[in-house]
Amino acid sequence: MNCKLVTSTLALGLMLAAPAVAQEKFSLMLNWKAGGDHAPLYYALSQGWFNDAGVDLEIIQGNGSGAAATALSVNQVDMAIIDMPTALQFKGQGSDILGVFVAYNDSANGIYWKKSSGIESVADLPGHKLGAPASDAARQIWGPIAEAIDIDPNSVEWVNIQPTAKVAALQSGAIDATTHMYSVHFIYEDVFGDDLGFALLRDNGLNPYGLTYFTNGTVAAGKTELVRSVVHVTQKAFEFCLTTPEPCSHALSSAVSMKAADAARELEYASKVIPGEGNTLPIGAFNPERVAQDYKLVSEAFEITAFDPATAFTNDFIDTSISYPKQ
Template identity: 30%
Template sequence: MKRTATALLLSTALLFAATGCGGDDSSDAGSDGGNKSVTLTLNWVPYGEHAPFYYGLKKGYYAAEGIDLKIQPGNGSGNTIKQVAQKQTEFGWADSPALLKSVASGMPVRSLGSYLEKGPASVEFFADKNIKTPADLKGKTVGGTPGDALYATFPAWLEKNGLKQSDVKVVNVDAAGKIAALAEGKVDAIMGFFHDQAPTIENKTGKKVEVLLFADYGMNLLGTGLVANTETLEKDPELARKFVRATQKSWTEAAKDAPGAVSAMSELAENEPPAEVLTKQLALALPLIGTDAAPGVNTDAQWSETVDLMARYAELKNPGAPTAYWDASYATQG
């Protein structure tokens, strides 16, 4: 199990932020004197998608905005959002479908932008299964976790691609056990986030993994993004603006320097994946950002599609407009 970073690790991270020892952008790093301590809780234990945050920490982008950033691991998007709602963490990094469900349940939270505009939801399998299209899933067993958005929308995704629900046998598997179920041959495929899991599975098994993305076959759900408490946004909107500004810069610059982002995460994160796995995960995550806008800048149409899919297939009650879940005013083109 991953653990929260130690005090020594955090001291090292802040030293980098204050002195600019991390690289060429040292001029961007501000003094940590008087900076505000801010915690970001991830959606899961550290993996490649999170490298831009560590890159921004090392380069001093957060310090330049007056923020002393602490990054801590999470235990699922739902739990991260709950921590934001209960003010146990200033900001969260969580999956957008989970954010929609949380808002619908009454939690005082909003998205400040989804950074993975092309959702990573997928069906993953070993290459030797010879699955090339959704039609090839007929007669196969697929592991999924009840309660998550992938599981909820999977039947509709099958139907959208010409299959009946009865054509595929769905096996209920705990989230922590899906990779083992696939590796041990208990299922032919699993539902999951390919950019995280596929490199991990390949590293563990030595076998090539292939995927079918929901988004490539007619169903895109926005992926992970920043989450804040509505009271924080009301009382200290400037903090949110600064945090989003530093995060946008971190993601923009990390996309230009993936090796540097991997190096920063390897140095500052605790119990992160091996560097080769981390590198593959980040390489798969970056194209999901999209190219039409700055990271975290979304459109009403993108959010409307996700809201509609969740309302139709994942029991999102009284869905309302995208603005019920997402505040577009914080993530700007810069």
């Protein structure tokens, strides 16, 4: 046999056997169980984009922004998705966390009620029962919310319920209103129909950043290139899924055993608040002025140690060439 042919065949075999990029483990905790806004992550995983970038990504299901912030603060995970006000509260309590990617440029928090309860608008909430877990993101900033909608924060009665019991509690009349993320808006539409009343906070005077990807100082310094790769792949995935949602919702439903129709509708509604109204920044990038406004909101609502809001985020990991699709 020709020696050159043998050598070439062996070289080709070695090239095919060797991985294109050495992969390093990296863990990401979700803010909650996987939903529509996480579809880009699962699509990128299904396409091998993270692997191609050298990232062996582990996605960990979450149990609320507070739990995700706690896990990140004590180095249990490399990155976590956290509601921005919650993250700033943790930062003000000494956590060394750092925002690297904005998922929801507009607040996805909304207030839901039944019109048959006598509530026609948020102005009618006083005297009624609102239900949510004590750790609910919107409940945590109820003071600023009440101020924005011009009601006394003490004029409503809060009832503690489980996160998964909101719709049932509202349906049964155990509560008159609740707070929820806009990505599941369709569930309320299906259950309550014409009896549904709703207000999105961004349309009622309060629009902090919503879900945001955070890392911490240790990871940012020690795994800099991994963080950069995760952010770049996530940007690319968000860009794709905002223009081509079907394969992304399919990847989500396949990965977490969610009904395909539910995954598609969750992504549809999440996509309405992900880009942000009038936002011209690259995908995932922070506006320093908005972060400063969010810091003011949090510092007035909670007892925190003052800090420079510019230290709570960085745009250094953002690929500025990746933009939101034109709306």
